[in-house]
Amino acid sequence: MSDHSDDRAQKPPLIEARGVTRTLPEGVTLVRDISLAIGPGEFVAITGPSGSGKSSLLYLLGLLDRPTSGEVLLEGQDTARLPAKEMAALRLARLGFVFQFHFLLPEFSALDNVLIPIRRLGRLSDKAGRERAMALLDTLGLADAARKLPEQLSGGMRQRAAIARALANDPALLLADEPTGNLDTKNAAAVFDTFAQMVARDGRSVIVVTHDPGLAARATRQVHLVDGRILYDEATRR
Amino acid sequence: MNLILELARGMLRRRRRQTIVSVSGVALGVAFFIAIAALMRGFQTYFVNQIIDVAPHITIKDETRLPPAQAAEIMVTDGAVQVHGVKPRDRIRGIRAAGDKLAILEAMDGVAAAPVLQGQALLRYGSRDVSAVITGIDPARHVRVSNIEKDMTAGRLEDLRSTANGIVIGEGLAFKLGVKMGDTISAVSPSGVALSMKVVGLFRTGIQQVDQSNGFALLKVNQVLQDRPNVVNQILLRLADVTRAEPLARQIEARFGERTESWEEQNQNILTVFVIQNAIMYSVTGAILLVAAFGIYNIISTVVFEKTRDIAILKSLGFTEGDIQRLFLVQGIIAGLLGAIAGCLLGALMVEALAQIRFNVNTPAGNDRFILARDWRVYVAASIFAVLAAGIAAVIPARRASRLDPVQVVRGAA
Numbered sequence: 161m162s163d164h165s166d167d168r169a170q171k172p173p174l175i176e177a178r179g180v181t182r183t184l185p186e187g188v189t190l191v192r193d194i195s196l197a198i199g200p201g202e203f204v205a206i207t208g209p210s211g212s213g214k215s216s217l218l219y220l221l222g223l224l225d226r227p228t229s230g231e232v233l234l235e236g237q238d239t240a241r242l243p244a245k246e247m248a249a250l251r252l253a254r255l256g257f258v259f260q261f262h263f264l265l266p267e268f269s270a271l272d273n274v275l276i277p278i279r280r281l282g283r284l285s286d287k288a289g290r291e292r293a294m295a296l297l298d299t300l301g302l303a304d305a306a307r308k309l310p311e312q313l314s315g316g317m318r319q320r321a322a323i324a325r326a327l328a329n330d331p332a333l334l335l336a337d338e339p340t341g342n343l344d345t346k347n348a349a350a351v352f353d354t355f356a357q358m359v360a361r362d363g364r365s366v367i368v369v370t371h372d373p374g375l376a377a378r379a380t381r382q383v384h385l386v387d388g389r390i391l392y393d394e395a396t397r398r
Numbered sequence: 399m400n401l402i403l404e405l406a407r408g409m410l411r412r413r414r415r416q417t418i419v420s421v422s423g424v425a426l427g428v429a430f431f432i433a434i435a436a437l438m439r440g441f442q443t444y445f446v447n448q449i450i451d452v453a454p455h456i457t458i459k460d461e462t463r464l465p466p467a468q469a470a471e472i473m474v475t476d477g478a479v480q481v482h483g484v485k486p487r488d489r490i491r492g493i494r495a496a497g498d499k500l501a502i503l504e505a506m507d508g509v510a511a512a513p514v515l516q517g518q519a520l521l522r523y524g525s526r527d528v529s530a531v532i533t534g535i536d537p538a539r540h541v542r543v544s545n546i547e548k549d550m551t552a553g554r555l556e557d558l559r560s561t562a563n564g565i566v567i568g569e570g571l572a573f574k575l576g577v578k579m580g581d582t583i584s585a586v587s588p589s590g591v592a593l594s595m596k597v598v599g600l601f602r603t604g605i606q607q608v609d610q611s612n613g614f615a616l617l618k619v620n621q622v623l624q625d626r627p628n629v630v631n632q633i634l635l636r637l638a639d640v641t642r643a644e645p646l647a648r649q650i651e652a653r654f655g656e657r658t659e660s661w662e663e664q665n666q667n668i669l670t671v672f673v674i675q676n677a678i679m680y681s682v683t684g685a686i687l688l689v690a691a692f693g694i695y696n697i698i699s700t701v702v703f704e705k706t707r708d709i710a711i712l713k714s715l716g717f718t719e720g721d722i723q724r725l726f727l728v729q730g731i732i733a734g735l736l737g738a739i740a741g742c743l744l745g746a747l748m749v750e751a752l753a754q755i756r757f758n759v760n761t762p763a764g765n766d767r768f769i770l771a772r773d774w775r776v777y778v779a780a781s782i783f784a785v786l787a788a789g790i791a792a793v794i795p796a797r798r799a800s801r802l803d804p805v806q807v808v809r810g811a812a
Contacts, residue, residue, distance in 0.1 A: 215808075215809065219805050222714075224713075224804055224805050224808075245719075248719075249718075252716020252717075253716070257715070259714075259808055263707055265408070265708050266412070267408035267409060276405075279401045280401060325715070
């Protein structure tokens with residue numbers, strides 16, 4: 161398990177699942193009675209065979225989906241009874257998502273895509289927002305591609321632009337669902353480098369769903385699922 | 399909101415061709431509405447103005463609206479009375495105390511009044527007889543209630559004063575009789591009086607019925623001709639504000655008792671036709687806009703269908719259902735607005751094109767073209783209707799978009 165210092169242990173974990181079960185209306189259970197706490201600065205890989213409920217757990221932790229039973233707490237706040245609007249507000253301000261597919265809006269440049277969540281949140285002035293977006297693209301090596309449309313970018317660049325967008329509002333937690341699924345080894349390693357950097361340098365928490373054990377090994381903690389249950393949850397051995 | 403607007407614009411721009419088609423649909427609807435409204439309202443306004451110009455706004459007649467109550471009815475107010483064999487009293491027709499009533503009417507604000515005696519007469523010139531309605535007027539007062547002075551093509555109403563037994567007749571009547579200015583005709587009234595009258599003026603109102611069978615003489619002269627000394631059988635009123643005619647007519651009738659008709663009452667049949675005409679116009683153009691609204695519904699539905707991924711990512715980024723709904727609603731409204739703007743331009747062009755058309759007919763009034771109403775309010779009404787229709791058309795797909803579950807979309811894409 162991750163080692164918290166004492167004063168951190170006083171504070172609630174960043175995200176916590178308590179006995180979370182998610183069953184589809186058709187009766188299929190995706191996730192069974194999962195309890196899990198993730199603190200600030202953790203780099204967690206969720207692994208497991210396909211159909212084991214990795215992505216479902218990620219969507220639950222990311223407040224995209226609601227558990228059928230159990231509760232999900234973000235920074236100690238129970239989200240079960242939050243209205244959809246407030247869930248959306250939490251996602252906007254505190255969480256960042258990266259999916260297997262980049263999901264950049266095709267009509268807008270990389271820069272404008274990164275600006276969408278910044279402008280929706282509306283905390284920064286136009287100028288400051290633009291500077292922040294440019295800085296994010298720059299750290300991800302996309303400074304020259306900022307004005308390009310997604311279709312003019314390579315697969316790796318698109319995914320990096322999507323990561324920049326996920327980081328737009330400086331989220332405490334970044335959730336990534338098979339972010340390297342469509343990338344070659346080199347680009348995949350680069351994405352994981354970025355994640356590792358975000359954790360080490362910015363103190364962000366990152367949760368990545370991956371089925372690649374090599375990449376999962378770069379996380380600080382691995383949660384392995386089988387049939388919707390946690391098989392093991394341990395710190396990565398170096 | 400700015401952001402929503404930009405996202406909406408980007409999405410519409412992607413589907414340029416479809417957008418152009420649905421925008422054109424709205425534009426056509428708006429343009430037709432404007433052009434047809436200009437035609438119909440132009441015609442109707444012209445027609446109403448003609449009516450208002452030619453006829454007095456209010457006519458007080460020497461009769462009561464209901465037959466006078468019989469003595470027996472007055473005596474037995476709560477019984478059913480049937481009276482047989484009543485011989486009508488042979489009362490002298492005419493408006494009683496016309497002078498006093500005129501004074502009262504003239505004292506009202508924005509009212510001009512003129513007394514007339516109208517009666518039939520047979521006009522004879524050589525071997526031709528034409529029956530005509532002769533109106534005895536006081537020229538100085540009559541010009542204030544009638545536009546006949548404007549329609550004079552020869553001579554003036556004032557000339558009636560300076561000529562003994564002068565008469566002003568319509569051009570059509572003159573043509574039928576075969577008389578020119580200065581000719582002397584003989585007039586015979588139903589009461590048997592015959593006068594020699596000199597034609598001192600001709601007029602043309604453009605309304606054939608009037609031009610072919612009407613003449614004007616001095617009130618005194620007509621009283622002699624009709625053998626009804628000192629009798630006035632109509633008081634004509636003209637108002638500064640035409641819309642006051644109907645209520646004022648009711649007021650006068652209640653006060654004086656004589657049947658009093660406003661121009662609206664006298665032309666009720668035509669005005670009813672206008673109401674029906676307008677209903678037809680609005681339903682036809684409304685149908686065009688309705689079809690256009692379906693076009694908008696179609697394009698927004700397509701965009702929603704194609705944009706499921708974008709909707710999912712926007713929701714995962716923290717956009718609320720309201721945001722998503724607004725995003726697509728705005729697209730419908732943008733399409734409606736573009737259509738309205740294009741439609742207004744196209745409509746204005748159509749109106750100007752209609753204005754260029756000339757008919758090869760020679761009506762007395764000289765109307766060889768469409769009479770068009772160029773009213774900015776028509777443009778505003780058409781635009782508001784178009785934007786509203788577009789907005790409503792976009793509501794259904796927008797709601798569908800807002801309810802999209804991002805998890806399902808993301809799962810499907812992975």
